[in-house]
Amino acid sequence: MDNTTHDLAGNTVWRMGFGAMQLPGPGVFGPPRDRDTAVAVLRRAVAAGVNHIDTAQFYGPDVANDLIHDALHPYPEDLVLVSKVGATRDATGSWLPAQRPEELRAGVHANLKSLGLESVHVVNLRRHPGSVVPLDEQLDAMIELREEGLIGGIGLSSVTLDEYRLARSRTEIACVQNAFNLADRSGQDVLDATRDDGVAYVPFFPLGSAFNAENPVLGAASVTGAARRLGVTPAQVALAWLVHLAPNVLLIPGTSSPSHLEENLAAAEVILDQAALDEIG
Ligand SMILES: NC(=O)c1ccc[n+]([C@@H]2O[C@H](COP(=O)([O-])OP(=O)(O)OC[C@H]3O[C@@H](n4cnc5c(N)ncnc54)[C@H](OP(=O)(O)O)[C@@H]3O)[C@@H](O)[C@H]2O)c1
Secondary structure, eight states: OOTTEEEETTEEEESBOEEGGGSSSGGGBSSOSOHHHHHHHHHHHHHTTOOEEEOOTTTBTTHHHHHHHHHHOSOOTTOEEEEEESEEEOTTOOEEEOOSHHHHHHHHHHHHHHHTOSSEEEEEEEOOTTOSSOHHHHHHHHHHHHHTTSEEEEEEESOOHHHHHHHHHHSOOOEEEOBOBTTBOTTHHHHHHHHHHTOEEOOBSTTOOSSOSSOTTTTOHHHHHHHHHHTSOHHHHHHHHHHHHOTTBOBOOBOSOHHHHHHHHHGGGOOOOHHHHHHHO
């Protein structure tokens, strides 16, 4: 392994991965605007060396997983698919918690079915804020699923430092996926802990997310200024900044656009100078 790769549940992955949440229709609900382009984006990512794709059965629902299956199955040997459980969608697309142990199990089975796998490489337990289901009970369920061979590794998503520490004291944790970007560093404590432990940290919303009317990352003056000066794009500055933060950070920028994908892949080559790092702070 070198600085461009990291371990993920016993697999060596390129730190530049891909997030599949932008592939379904608007609001991560229903079919893609352009199915052929979505398939092409997935194939291009893998052809360019991406071997870590983040997804969820509840993206669509089933749309992201079906696209991954149709575009990439039979999967390359080294491709690590990471999914998540803990939520579901209703008929209108609203996001609902599905936190109980039996719902986590049903979520894993739904992922196995749509991805066409006998075991999902890694499944993140996505904690719902204020979940009434004790983390210990959820971990029991995840450990059982791993022992049965239905998942390869257990990840955590949207967890606090205490929750991360509790989970690590119970079992091996493959990765943590929390919201983090240069405009929202509220999860710095969890990032620091994973770095100390050598556990993969996968920031979601690396580019500021699709949910904001005004993007707090790509529109930040420090980012646009550095991008102009270095002759790169704001997205490349945002991604290079995350790579620079710690060697255990793995990127999963989300896009449905072939040109954005190329930009994001090329960010792996971008190195920020001290002036840019100082400006971003
Ligand atoms: N664990 C969780 O609860 C959780 C929550 C959210 C997300 N995730 C995962 O994290 C991944 C990343 O998060 P995200 O997709 O929500 O947000 P993001 O990567 O921060 O941003 C995605 C937004 O940025 C745009 N974009 C992508 N590349 C760009 C570029 N080069 N230049 C300009 N705009 C660009 C996308 O639009 P275009 O499609 O037009 O490029 C989209 O609007 C998701 O795909 C998903 O796999 C996990």
